[in-house]
Each structure stands twice: as C-alpha cells, then as structure tokens.
Amino acid sequence: MVSPDDAAVAIVGDDAVHRVEGLPGEAAPVGLTLALGRLRALGAVGLRIALPAPGHPLGLSGPPEFNARALEAEEAVICEGAALGLVPEVYEAGPEGDVHVEVVWHCLPVREAPPADVPSLGEAERELAEALRDATEVLTRLDVAGSGPVAEAAVAAYRARAERGREVLAPGYPPRAVRVLELAQRVGVLVSLASENGHGGAVSASEMVARGEALRPVERVARRAQVAAYNSVVVERGR
Structure with missing residues (x-):
C-alpha cells in the first residue's frame, strides 16, 4: 500500500x-x-x-x-x-x-467479473518452463533461437540491468512473483530477438511458418505470466 x-x-x-x-x-x-x-x-x-x-x-x-x-x-x-x-x-x-x-x-x-485467462503464479511458472523448452527445441532446429552476437549482447544487457539492482516489482510482492516476472521478461527478450533477426536459418516457407507457430504460444505464455506476477498482490489481498 x-x-x-x-x-x-x-x-x-x-x-x-x-x-x-x-x-x-x-x-x-x-x-x-x-x-x-x-x-x-x-x-x-x-x-x-x-x-x-x-x-x-x-x-x-x-x-x-x-x-x-x-x-x-x-x-x-x-x-x-x-x-x-x-x-x-x-x-x-x-x-x-x-x-x-x-x-x-x-x-x-468496466464489468465487475473475473479477468480473462489470468493464471495463478504456479500455473504461470510451469507454463513458462514448458513453453520455453518446447520453443527452444524448434527454434534451435531452425537456427533462429536467438543465437549469435546480437542476441548474446541483448541478453547480456538484460542481465546487466537486473544485476544493477533494478527492482522488477515493488516491495511486498511474494518472491515467486518476482521470479515469474524475471523469467517472463527474459523470455520476452528472446522472443523479440527471434522475431526481429530476419529469417535466420529458416529458408523455406514451411520453416518460417514453423518458427511463427513456435513463437506465438511462447509470447502468449510470457504475457500471461507477466499479468499473473503484476496482479499477484491484489489477488492475495482479495483472499
């Protein structure tokens, strides 16, 4: 408060x-x-x-x-x-x-009703781990998994910001919410890199479609996890 x-x-x-x-x-x-x-x-x-x-x-x-x-x-x-x-x-x-x-x-x-499609912190954490694993397998096979110097520099910059003590959530949030949000933000960085770095090794139309299909659920899961983390204090207070 x-x-x-x-x-x-x-x-x-x-x-x-x-x-x-x-x-x-x-x-x-x-x-x-x-x-x-x-x-x-x-x-x-x-x-x-x-x-x-x-x-x-x-x-x-x-x-x-x-x-x-x-x-x-x-x-x-x-x-x-x-x-x-x-x-x-x-x-x-x-x-x-x-x-x-x-x-x-x-x-x-607004309508006073439960918000659409918001998971619990536990569900969000499990979904992130599963989606990241599945997407990494597909993207690695297509050579667009956010590898190379540009991706490495972006991930290094993300880690440096976190190490400088940047608070991802205000004091009072449960530790799990901080963990979920940090992972969701890192997943978001990797999805952005895979989306923005051209077609990488995906040289055929079918491979490009496969990459898009692999990224779409990961981006969705990352957004769900962010919402779960940001809203966790309000949810806990309501209980």
Whole structure:
C-alpha cells in the first residue's frame, strides 16, 4: 500500500506528464495524483494490469467498448473494488531534439467479473518452463533461437540491468512473483530477438511458418505470466 503521490511518481517515471480524463466527478482531465486519490475514494483498493492482444483479451472483463480500447492500446489497468478501468494513450510532444512523452489515461466503466485467462503464479511458472523448452527445441532446429552476437549482447544487457539492482516489482510482492516476472521478461527478450533477426536459418516457407507457430504460444505464455506476477498482490489481498 502506497500513497497516491508515491504511486504517481512510480507510474510517470521518465515521462513528462500523465493525465486522466473521464474520471467520475471531473469535467476535465486531472493529474495522476488527484486521479489516484479520487479512485481510492470511489472504492478502488488496488489496480490490476491487462495485456491483451488480438484474439487474446488477457486480463479484460468487458464491456466491449472498454475491451476494444484496451486491445488497441495493448494494455489497460482495471480498478479492484471500483467498476472502472483506465486505458493509456501515448503522445510524443515537443520540438525536434527535445521530444517528451505525454500519456492520457481514459477512464471508462468496466464489468465487475473475473479477468480473462489470468493464471495463478504456479500455473504461470510451469507454463513458462514448458513453453520455453518446447520453443527452444524448434527454434534451435531452425537456427533462429536467438543465437549469435546480437542476441548474446541483448541478453547480456538484460542481465546487466537486473544485476544493477533494478527492482522488477515493488516491495511486498511474494518472491515467486518476482521470479515469474524475471523469467517472463527474459523470455520476452528472446522472443523479440527471434522475431526481429530476419529469417535466420529458416529458408523455406514451411520453416518460417514453423518458427511463427513456435513463437506465438511462447509470447502468449510470457504475457500471461507477466499479468499473473503484476496482479499477484491484489489477488492475495482479495483472499
């Protein structure tokens, strides 16, 4: 549990400004600190993340209008204890050479129902291990398993960031959630490398299709695991 001020600082990070529009009781967009305080007053006791993708409404509960916006943004936040959700819209502003990021969060009604397709931490950990093993076997055979100097440098950079003490989750999360999120993020790095490094050794159409089929469930499992890890504190508190 943190104050709205501390939460706002953590959310904004290096961005220039975050505003929330559509908040009940507010006719105009408001700052993030005020918005978080107002959401708490409206009954929100926590925030859950959703990371949907086309064909996979991960973490969403409806209604269709909210789901459509969240799918377009590929992320959303759902209030626990208040039937409201927030979808970010990101802008780049400022002159060339001094561009900064601004975010407007659109506040919309949501359906109070269990979020779609979110596993437990235990399920997420098992799925990650199985998916990574199966995908590595296929990708290695196709010579696109994220090998070579570019992939090695990217994975080394990821490890260096972790070793510098970067907290992947705020204090108070269970150790298993930290472990699951770290593995999910590493899997995400490897999937991105395999997706971005051209066709590698996959020289035939059938091999390219096989690579895509191998990567798709791994990316899906990694997103599910991230949602499970981020939402674990809210889930535990609800129990």
